[in-house]
Amino acid sequence: xxxxxxxxxGRVAALLDAAMSRPAFTWLRAPEIGxxxxxxxxxxxxxxxxxxxxxxxxxxxxxxxxxxxHAYIQGRRQGDAEAAALVDALMQTDAARRLRETVLEPLAxxxxxxxxxxxxxxxxxxxxxxxxxxxxD
Amino acid sequence: xxxxxxGGERAIANAHAWLAEExxxxxxxxxxxxxxxxxxxxxxxxxxxxxxSLYDPDLAALAIKQARxxxxxxxxxxxxxxxxxxxFGASEPVDTGAMACDRRISATFKDLPGGQVLGPTFDxxxxxxxxxxxxxxxxxxxxxxxxxxxDVPHVTEFxxxxxxxxxxxxxxxxxxxxxxxxxEMPADRALRLQALSRADEGxxxxxxxxxxxxxxxxxxxxxxxxxxxxxxxxxxxxxxxxVEIGDVSLTECETVNQFKGSKTEPPQFTRGYGLVFGQSERxxxxxxxxxxxxxxxxxxxxxxxxxxxxxxxxxxxxxxxxATGFLEHIKLPHYVDFQSELExxxxxxxxxxxxxxxxxxx
Numbered sequence: 001x002x003x004x005x006x007x008x009x010g011r012v013a014a015l016l017d018a019a020m021s022r023p024a025f026t027w028l029r030a031p032e033i034g035x036x037x038x039x040x041x042x043x044x045x046x047x048x049x050x051x052x053x054x055x056x057x058x059x060x061x062x063x064x065x066x067x068x069x070h071a072y073i074q075g076r077r078q079g080d081a082e083a084a085a086l087v088d089a090l091m092q093t094d095a096a097r098r099l100r101e102t103v104l105e106p107l108a109x110x111x112x113x114x115x116x117x118x119x120x121x122x123x124x125x126x127x128x129x130x131x132x133x134x135x136x137d
Numbered sequence: 138x139x140x141x142x143x144g145g146e147r148a149i150a151n152a153h154a155w156l157a158e159e160x161x162x163x164x165x166x167x168x169x170x171x172x173x174x175x176x177x178x179x180x181x182x183x184x185x186x187x188x189x190s191l192y193d194p195d196l197a198a199l200a201i202k203q204a205r206x207x208x209x210x211x212x213x214x215x216x217x218x219x220x221x222x223x224x225f226g227a228s229e230p231v232d233t234g235a236m237a238c239d240r241r242i243s244a245t246f247k248d249l250p251g252g253q254v255l256g257p258t259f260d261x262x263x264x265x266x267x268x269x270x271x272x273x274x275x276x277x278x279x280x281x282x283x284x285x286x287x288d289v290p291h292v293t294e295f296x297x298x299x300x301x302x303x304x305x306x307x308x309x310x311x312x313x314x315x316x317x318x319x320x321e322m323p324a325d326r327a328l329r330l331q332a333l334s335r336a337d338e339g340x341x342x343x344x345x346x347x348x349x350x351x352x353x354x355x356x357x358x359x360x361x362x363x364x365x366x367x368x369x370x371x372x373x374x375x376x377x378x379x380v381e382i383g384d385v386s387l388t389e390c391e392t393v394n395q396f397k398g399s400k401t402e403p404p405q406f407t408r409g410y411g412l413v414f415g416q417s418e419r420x421x422x423x424x425x426x427x428x429x430x431x432x433x434x435x436x437x438x439x440x441x442x443x444x445x446x447x448x449x450x451x452x453x454x455x456x457x458x459x460a461t462g463f464l465e466h467i468k469l470p471h472y473v474d475f476q477s478e479l480e481x482x483x484x485x486x487x488x489x490x491x492x493x494x495x496x497x498x499x
Contacts, residue, residue, distance in 0.1 A: 002368070002381030034223040036371050037314065038192065038385060039230040040412045042326060043305030044291050048230040049312045049327035051334055052414055054192035056225055056382060060375060070375050072225070074383025075193065115237060120281035122239050125255040129247060 003107040004084035005073040011110075012103065013083040019102035020095060022086060028060040028068065031078035057081040067092040160205050174198035183386075183415025184208055188457060189215025190316070190335040192385050192414050209337075209457050216458050219316075229370040229379055233389050233412070235288050238365040240416075243292045245358045245393055251289035256364060257416075292361040293391055293408065302393065302406040322449050329431055329452060330424075334413055336455035338420045344445045345426035353430045353443035357409060360393035364416050388413050390421040394429050399437030407436060427451060 004012050016022065035053040042049060058072045059081045069089025071081040090099055161168065175182055175198040185197040189212045197215060204210035240256025243249055255261075257279075269275070296302040312327035320332060333341060348355060368381040390411035398404035409429025411421035430445035440446055454460060 046305030047308035052190035119284035
């Protein structure tokens with residue numbers, strides 16, 4: 001679920017539609033936009049405090065065959081929430097293996113690559129100190 | 138006192154139509170898109186998210202466009218939108234120790250595990266206008282180098298090992314929330330940090346600067362400053378466990394402050410803490426300095442009467458939406474208020490001149 005929550009806009013839907021045609025479903029909760037209060041800790045490790053909110057879209061649906069799918073994803077993305085909930089439900093069916101290979105693993109690879117690319121730019125700005133000999137003689 | 142007056146509707150509608158035209162500017166110039174603002178004015182977007190207290194870069198970019206670049210007006214729009222959202226819950230406290238750091242520096246330790254990582258900073262630039270950007274920025278590309286895997290530990294952990302710095306012991310007391318309960322004094326540290334994190338950058342900077350200049354001096358070093366992304370985890374009631382629902386970018390500043398000890402505390406370093414949405418370095422450092430100054434009471438320090446030590450003064454004036462709301466309301470019609478003032482002044486003048494005439498006659 002976290003892979004789908006962090007995927008760029010439209011990505012889960014694109015991967016899902018490339019993998020299979022969408023099954024029929026009924027909404028248990030149609031996509032709804034709301035917020036989550038993000039918390040931090042004093043000094044990074046101490047008591048929690050409320051930092052501020054973030055937008056979140058959530059939905060829940062059920063397939064004809066009874067599997068229930070949920071989605072809670074960052075941002076205001078109703079289409080993405082629908083696709084994520086569908087994948088969540090389908091992961092409980094026979095399609096699980098196919099979806100793992102065609103949706104979840106590609107998402108994991110993409111997110112790993114994005115993170116690594118950023119980390120590599122940060123690493124290039126790491127300071128390498130060296131000490132100059134002081135001309136005291 | 139306010140009275141209902143009619144007759145302004147047409148003027149208001151026309152004023153708003155003109156506002157829309159002025160916002161668009163010269164139509165020979167291409168219109169700004171929300172994605173352009175989000176991608177290319179990202180520090181403005183970050184400020185609007187931080188002070189609007191809502192993390193959503195697209196909404197913040199829209200607000201900046203609608204507000205014609207007036208960031209306080211944009212923050213106002215975000216705050217207003219925020220109140221319309223149903224609250225799904227609160228996240229687990231984010232783990233900044235596991236941050237994917239774009240930047241991480243310490244002014245107190247040169248050689249520290251993880252190193253000094255400068256990131257995309259304005260520091261060390263010459264602050265000379267770059268006319269290349271006026272022509273065509275081109276497509277700059279940042280060099281890369283293989284990154285070392287693993288989390289980057291917090292600097293304060295090294296000092297903690299020697300007991301030289303106060304600890305921030307783990308605690309799970311649910312924090313108060315000023316968006317749910319009105320901000321009342323005395324405010325505990327959790328409430329102060331929430332208020333400071335969304336406080337006006339300029340006001341917080343000014344207060345922090347005052348502590349450096351000697352008003353509640355507590356000599357801060359930037360123990361650590363880090364900018365990067367952390368996952369946000371939330372307990373999902375339908376599932377019964379917590380999942381990551383997204384990533385937020387944060388700036389965290391931890392100051393290390395001189396402390397001679399007090400009646401209650403041994404001599405050791407103390408800490409101030411700043412945590413702000415987005416890449417908001419100036420704000421995070423300012424927040425940490427003000428947080429430290431406001432802690433005088435719990436550390437048993439003297440109240441020297443400095444503004445930054447006065448929680449009521451700081452917290453009741455730090456919110457730019459409250460401040461601008463009250464400030465700007467005085468430009469709205471106060472005709473009846475003013476009429477009574479006018480009557481009063483006329484009466485006083487009549488009495489004063491009558492008294493003078495009488496004095497002259499005597």
